[in-house]
Amino acid sequence: MRKDSNHHDPVTPVAYSKRRTFLKASLAATAAPMVLTSGKASAQPTPLPPSPPTTPWVEDLPNQITPLAPLATLTPAPTLNANIAGGECGRAPHQRYAELTVPGKxxxxxxxxxxxxxxxAWLFNGNNPYYPPQPIWGYEGNTPGATTPGPTIHARYGQSVICRIRNQLPQNHTGFGSPEISTHLHNMHTPSESDGYASDFYSAVQGGVTLTAPGTFNDHFYPNLYAGFDEFGGLGDSREALGSLFYHDHTEGVTAPNVLKGMFGRYMVFDALDTGDETTGLRLPSGAYDYPLSFSDKRFDSGGRLTFDELNPEGVLGDKVVVNGKIExxxxxxxxxxxxRLLNVGPSRFYEFVLQNTGGTIVYPYTQIANDGNLLPAPIVNQLRVRIAPAERADIVVDFSRFPLNTTLYLVNQLTQVDTRRPGVVQSPGTRVLKFIIDRQPPTPDLSVVPSVLRPLRD
Ligand SMILES: [Cu+2]
Structure with missing residues (x-):
């Protein structure tokens, strides 16, 4: 098993030729704004024009995020070896499947x-006419229609998952991105054939070099065991528990554009400490009050359509922050x-978030309980700001009971950034990216707590 959280994509001959074909197609299809300036060592991309004006606070996020329900059966039934005749791509057999899928493991x-x-017909900014309904790529769960982020999955240590990921992306799409997929469960301790390796990409007609056949689906086997399984036995070392994760497309050469098109979702893992029930274990806020927030920087063209420059080696810095698929x-x-559960989906912008009042004059403290996937050994209380780079996560607990009913607050990014290479300085007032309205009393008393000890870390 391989614990993989990096993205050093291998350049294989097949992948390389795929990329060359793609580059040729892109060069033919677009007038890419690249200019070689004399005296500079590298290509200087012409800056893209700013995104059209947005109308803030016109669209509500759902009050709660309901996790995806498991299914009684999959058709065809999952198999140890790839079911190529049944449409599965040619992955390697699930490792150690018989050994792991027994009670107690x-x-x-x-x-x-x-x-x-x-x-x-996705709407990024309500009915703002500058942002027309437009195609995005995402994931469909048990109800019709793909969304970005895709459905949130709740998993549990000691309870394995087979996640079938079907590919029905359009083969004849226009614009950036490529309709082959390879889905990586970022940060998780996952068997390599289920890990969404960059060259494990598939569609009905194309398969990466590490697969034996293309296919319309791939079964990912997630044992949901702690790292240290072989060292410690049982479920592994619970100090290695990862809680706040995400899945995202990881296809060779097109990870950034495919994720920008919407190809990601959240995956949370619970256990005996972090139970997902605020009456047991650590008793952290749970259920409707355990809310994933995913931030991505995007840029839109003059017609309000999501844009990306695949030929720019520097990538593209978005000038709009999209929160759970919506702007402001x-x-x-x-x-x-x-x-x-904050996640920076990228591709380029770093954030440093503060919680502010409407006048922008007060910054309110919150408590940080997790950094990336891991709970901290102890909470950091009275924290005023948290910084997250692309793919990083931070779980914070905000106590809205300290404010009167009908209070409005803003989540504000105070980190400046002018290119894709690094963030700049922290600057007030910053950019409001999300508005909170405290619009109701909880229907039942808040039984959650943030205990002074969370989860020990391994030395
Ligand atoms: Cu990743």
């Missing part, structure tokens, strides 16, 4: 299904504690 897998699809959305919250 990873158990019989729960079955989930995600379908990578285009949503033809509103989250209505109950007057109680929330666990907000």
């Amino acid at each position: 990873a158990g019989t897998p729960l079955l989930f299904q995600l379908t990578a699809k285009e949503n033809p 959305p509103v989250l209505r919250v109950a007057r109680r504690k929330y666990r907000l």
